[in-house]
Amino acid sequence: MHFVSTRGNVGDAGFIQTFLMGLGNDGGLMVPHEVPLVNQDNLKEWEGLSFQELMLEIFGLFTNGEIPREDMKQLIDDSYASFRHPEVTPVRKLHDSLYVMELFHGPTFAFKDVALQLMGNLYAYVSRTRNEVIHILGATSGDTGASAISGVRGKEGIRICILHPHQRVSKVQELQMTTVQDENVLNLSVKGNFDDCQRIIKEMFSDLELKEKYHLRAINSINFVRILAQTVYYFYAYFRLQQEAPGKKISFSVPTGNFGDIFAGYLAKKMGLPIDKLIIATNENNILERFIREGVYKPGDFRSTYSPSMDIQIASNFERYLYYMCGEDAGAVRSWMAAFQAQGEIRISGDYLQKAQRDFAAYGVGGEECLSTISKYSAEYGYLLDPHTACGVAAYEAVGAAADGVCVALSTAHPAKFDEAIRLCDIEQEFPAEISSLFDKPQRQTVVEHSYEEVLKQVEHFLQ
Numbered sequence: 001m002h003f004v005s006t007r008g009n010v011g012d013a014g015f016i017q018t019f020l021m022g023l024g025n026d027g028g029l030m031v032p033h034e035v036p037l038v039n040q041d042n043l044k045e046w047e048g049l050s051f052q053e054l055m056l057e058i059f060g061l062f063t064n065g066e067i068p069r070e071d072m073k074q075l076i077d078d079s080y081a082s083f084r085h086p087e088v089t090p091v092r093k094l095h096d097s098l099y100v101m102e103l104f105h106g107p108t109f110a111f112k113d114v115a116l117q118l119m120g121n122l123y124a125y126v127s128r129t130r131n132e133v134i135h136i137l138g139a140t141s142g143d144t145g146a147s148a149i150s151g152v153r154g155k156e157g158i159r160i161c162i163l164h165p166h167q168r169v170s171k172v173q174e175l176q177m178t179t180v181q182d183e184n185v186l187n188l189s190v191k192g193n194f195d196d197c198q199r200i201i202k203e204m205f206s207d208l209e210l211k212e213k214y215h216l217r218a219i220n221s222i223n224f225v226r227i228l229a230q231t232v233y234y235f236y237a238y239f240r241l242q243q244e245a246p247g248k249k250i251s252f253s254v255p256t257g258n259f260g261d262i263f264a265g266y267l268a269k270k271m272g273l274p275i276d277k278l279i280i281a282t283n284e285n286n287i288l289e290r291f292i293r294e295g296v297y298k299p300g301d302f303r304s305t306y307s308p309s310m311d312i313q314i315a316s317n318f319e320r321y322l323y324y325m326c327g328e329d330a331g332a333v334r335s336w337m338a339a340f341q342a343q344g345e346i347r348i349s350g351d352y353l354q355k356a357q358r359d360f361a362a363y364g365v366g367g368e369e370c371l372s373t374i375s376k377y378s379a380e381y382g383y384l385l386d387p388h389t390a391c392g393v394a395a396y397e398a399v400g401a402a403a404d405g406v407c408v409a410l411s412t413a414h415p416a417k418f419d420e421a422i423r424l425c426d427i428e429q430e431f432p433a434e435i436s437s438l439f440d441k442p443q444r445q446t447v448v449e450h451s452y453e454e455v456l457k458q459v460e461h462f463l464q
């Protein structure tokens, strides 16, 4: 097993090298040279495993023996000890054909914890065993930043700088990031939107001299390890549903922004997990829905919605899908990405469009629809959906599962993180103590313009 870039110009890389590289050194995204296949016998063997045991098996297919199994087991056990639910990612039934998988039982109440608790420990492990300097640089629409900071705060040998869009994240998201007082954390609040933050980060990672000089590491889903950690819960949900609804086809509806979480599902399916439909659920920032419908990938006007973690126009993982859509042809990916750079759009048609439409269903959820879905599920099922999960559920309702199937909607955040939207539904919720205590803590952040030079100055000052 080794890893290559979607643009074909990074030589074979090992697992740890890929983890440290983050964005491919040629500007592409790292993917396995060959996706390992899981057969019926493997599925049978894995059926009764806990989340942690399953993760150990799945990582074993990718880590190349670079991390001894005992070490990996310890890393995994440590990472999920902080979760509030013994199952880590429990699956709950809402009605006969709809389940939710709750991915928000980690320290910051959003699904990002699933991958980032592990990545925090893995960075500490690599720093310890290989003497690597770890300076993490990331952009967040709100949840990645909180999770990544929680994963590495106070850890020796690691510093972390997170860019978030100024006043465009929820209050709880902002507090989770900015109330952390550890000296190894820098929060830059960027006057712009998430796409501006992500662009600056990608530009820094593309400057190989800078990346090398400051030992910059990625926690965004451009990092393949984050994707891999997220494939585990697709397998886990599949096994739970085999018990709950044996013989039924299983689809997933996935609230999507950067195409990371849904790509993890696509990878699980490519590995051989029998997934029926993968539903891309977006909010009004629906570039991905338009791509699946019309074959045109073109950013529209940025919209601020009730689901701010999905307020993204340029989905960085989409490049990974393009790579597989065209049969792993790095040359084709290079020309599409060059066209995107030059003309601001990618167009596909014919066989490619048909393939994309076979691989995914897609639906963009409007603001009112999001709120009415929250109200409906609260009234009819006594279950409070956060606005991102509500997009997933609304997309499932619009697209439907197979007649003889069930759908698992991924619940990506706890509703307490997005009380702004919940209150608009006239619902009062009780906050978990970990969240209500945030409101009394002092905040630390630096507000900057959305300029590459200004961000760079702050980053250099912090990492000196």
Ligand SMILES: *Cc1c(COP(=O)(O)O)cnc(C)c1O
Pocket: 110, 111, 112, 143, 144, 221, 255, 256, 257, 258, 259, 260, 261, 262, 309, 310, 388, 412, 413
């Ligand atoms: C990040 C996030 C998403 C979108 O996930 P992607 O991997 O970017 O597609 C959805 N919901 C919540 C709550 C998030 O934090």
